[in-house]
Amino acid sequence: MKRRLGVFAVVSPLCLALAGCGGGGAVEESQAAGAAAEPSAPKVAAKEQAPAPTTPADFLDLADQAMAARPGWTFAVKGDENLTLQGQVSGASYEATVSRTGKPAALRSQGVITSSKGVRKAEKVFVVGGSTYVKEGTAAWKKAPSTDPAMENKVEDAVAAIGAYRTYLKAGNDDVTVVKKGSSVELQVRLSPRKLTDIQDRPYVKTAVRELDPVLTQLQGAGVTTSKSQITLSRLTETLALDAKSGRINAHRLAFTFLIPYNGGNITYQQSVGEENRGVFNGSITAPF
Numbered sequence: 001m002k003r004r005l006g007v008f009a010v011v012s013p014l015c016l017a018l019a020g021c022g023g024g025g026a027v028e029e030s031q032a033a034g035a036a037a038e039p040s041a042p043k044v045a046a047k048e049q050a051p052a053p054t055t056p057a058d059f060l061d062l063a064d065q066a067m068a069a070r071p072g073w074t075f076a077v078k079g080d081e082n083l084t085l086q087g088q089v090s091g092a093s094y095e096a097t098v099s100r101t102g103k104p105a106a107l108r109s110q111g112v113i114t115s116s117k118g119v120r121k122a123e124k125v126f127v128v129g130g131s132t133y134v135k136e137g138t139a140a141w142k143k144a145p146s147t148d149p150a151m152e153n154k155v156e157d158a159v160a161a162i163g164a165y166r167t168y169l170k171a172g173n174d175d176v177t178v179v180k181k182g183s184s185v186e187l188q189v190r191l192s193p194r195k196l197t198d199i200q201d202r203p204y205v206k207t208a209v210r211e212l213d214p215v216l217t218q219l220q221g222a223g224v225t226t227s228k229s230q231i232t233l234s235r236l237t238e239t240l241a242l243d244a245k246s247g248r249i250n251a252h253r254l255a256f257t258f259l260i261p262y263n264g265g266n267i268t269y270q271q272s273v274g275e276e277n278r279g280v281f282n283g284s285i286t287a288p289f
Contacts, residue, residue, distance in 0.1 A: 053247075056169055056176045056187050060162055062247030063240075067159050072101035072281035073249075077111065077156045079273035083215070086265065091116045094273075096123070098156055099281045104129075106285035107157055125154050128287040141289060149210050158252040158275040161240050167203045175202070184250060189238040196231040196258070204238055208256040208271075215269055216260075224262055232259040251276050 053059050067073065075098045082091025096111025109125040113136075126133040132151035134142045144151050165187055168176050179186045189204050199205050212231075219226070234257045241251040255272035 054178070056165065056178055059178065059185060059187060059242055059247065060165055060169075063162050063242050063249055064247075066243070066247035067162070067249060068102055070280045071103070072099060072283070072285075073159065074099045074278045074281045075156070075158050075275040076278050077109070077273065077275050079156075079271070081269070081271040082116070084268040084270075085262065089116065094123075096156070097278075098158075098275065099283065099285065100157060100159060101281065101283075101285055102159075107155065108285045109156065123154075124288070126285065126288050127155055127157075128285065131287070133288050135288070150214070153211055153214075156273065156275055158249055158277070161249070161252045164203065164207075165240060171203055173202060175204070180244060183244055185242050185244040187240040187242070189236070191233065191236040193232055193234045195229075196233050197229050199233065200228070205233065205236065207254070208233065208236060208258075211256075211271060212258055212269065219260070219267070224260070224267065226260050226262060230261050233257070234259050249277055 053062050077096040077098050078094065080091060080093040082089050092113055092115045094111055094113050096109045098107065098109045100107040106129075107125070107127040109123070111123050113121045113123055115121075121137040122135075123137075124133075124135045127146055130146055131143055132146045132148070132155060134151065134154050146152070146155070165176060168189065175189050175191075177188050177190075179188055191199065191205075196205075196209070200209055216226070216228075236256040238254045239252070240249065241253075242249055251274060253272070253274040256270070258269045260267040260269060
């Protein structure tokens with residue numbers, strides 16, 4: 001789960017200008033046959049029912065099995081972000097189709113970024129062999145290690161959310177809850193308003209901060225010198241929606257809002273991205289060059 005839309009903003013006291021944004025199958029589990037009894041022993045059941053998952057870790061295990069049982073998956077991605085200052089909003093939206101494989105691990109995204117002024121720009125992203133390749137509009141391809149924060153902000157991978165949620169659980173803050181909704185189950189993270197410095201070390205907050213950093217850099221260049229100690233994370237919600245029986249990922253969503261003090265008020269930076277499972281992907285993915 002490592003892609004958000006990257007905003008690059010220029011701010012003046014009168015306006016905000018956004019220059020761009022970076023833009024099924026179910027698993028069948030075999031049951032072990034019961035051991036044959038001695039002739040004089042009573043009969044035993046031929047199969048034993050596996051315990052039903054109940055904890056977040058149980059459902060992550062189930063999701064791992066379900067998603068690994070197919071060669072790849074395709075997701076539809078939609079996102080939006082905006083900056084608001086003194087009632088003026090500047091933003092962008094993003095739509096893409098993302099395909100990813102497990103063995104070998106690779107990802108391909110093809111989408112379109114649309115600014116709030118209606119300007120559209122194509123974006124292609126490939127992640128292959130530890131490198132990320134990005135092409136925006138007619139610009140040349142960019143290549144960098146996939147661990148580069150700017151490249152991480154370009155990648156949406158719903159399957160990677162399984163590993164991310166395991167990290168959340170290891171942090172030990174009891175922030176992940178299980179909510180059952182009919183035939184699906186959601187692993188949810190929800191934060192009430194907090195000062196950023198109080199929670200910035202939590203793994204899911206780090207993802208949001210990685211998105212915020214380039215925005216702060218651009219704001220500082222425009223004369224907004226707010227430090228992180230003054231910023232409030234007013235909202236963060238993350239949801240991993242699974243098929244309750246098979247563990248198949250149905251959707252993944254992340255949304256957050258930062259309040260950045262400025263001239264007695266706040267600049268609001270918001271972002272929301274969601275991925276919906278569109279089924280099995282049987283193709284292969286290679287680097288674009």
